[in-house]
Amino acid sequence: MAAEGFETVVGALDYPMFVVTTTDGRRRAGCLVGFAAQCSIDPPRFMVWLSKNNHTFQVAAGASTVVVHRLDTSVSGLAELFGSHTGFDTDKFTRCAWHPGPGGVPVLDDCAGWFAGEILSRHDTGDHVGLLLRPVEGTSATGLGPQLGFQSVRDLSPGNEA
Incomplete structure (x- = not known):
């Protein structure tokens, strides 16, 4: 009963x-990624959770830096690309514009807001591992579009299913 109530509440979140x-x-x-949140103001900290089934999780195990891209509704195609295809068999970066950012980490050109x-x-x-992040660089973009939320992508077929 508790699990059913929990699923009802979180399933309605955006x-x-x-x-x-x-x-x-x-x-x-x-x-x-849908599991992410600012978790401290001073010092600034952000937590992002990666699925253990995910190719990105495996690569992040040997990484020191990640880039978190804010998605707005104008880039829903990026949500589909990065949410419905797995890096185990697809090089997603050949299907989108990007450039090397801090530490060589890819920065997606179509995302105005990132850090x-x-x-x-x-x-x-x-089933997820949280990465506690210290922001080291980012954009100062203004005029970001409406944020893309979970309800807009809930029907995507996950690319990381084994």
Whole structure:
């Protein structure tokens, strides 16, 4: 009964969606992320959770930096690309515009709002691992469009299903 109530409540939320990219120096990776939040103001900290089934999780295990991209409704195609395809068999970066950012981590050109975060620690929380980030660089973009939320992407077929 408690699980059913929980699923009803969280299933109705429209939390923001992000694309997280990273590199371990050999491989690039990126995925759609819905579990993410600012978790401290001073010092500034952000937590992003990656599925253990995800290619990005494997690459991030050898990474020191990730880039968190804020998605707005104008880039829903990026949500589909990074949410419905797996890096185990698809190089998503050949299908979108990007440039190397801090530490060589891919920055998606079509996302006006992004920040790079140094991974301070990793936290196993179940089927996801949380990365605690210290922001080190980012955009100062203004006029960002309406945020893309979970309800807009809930019907995507996950690319990371084994």
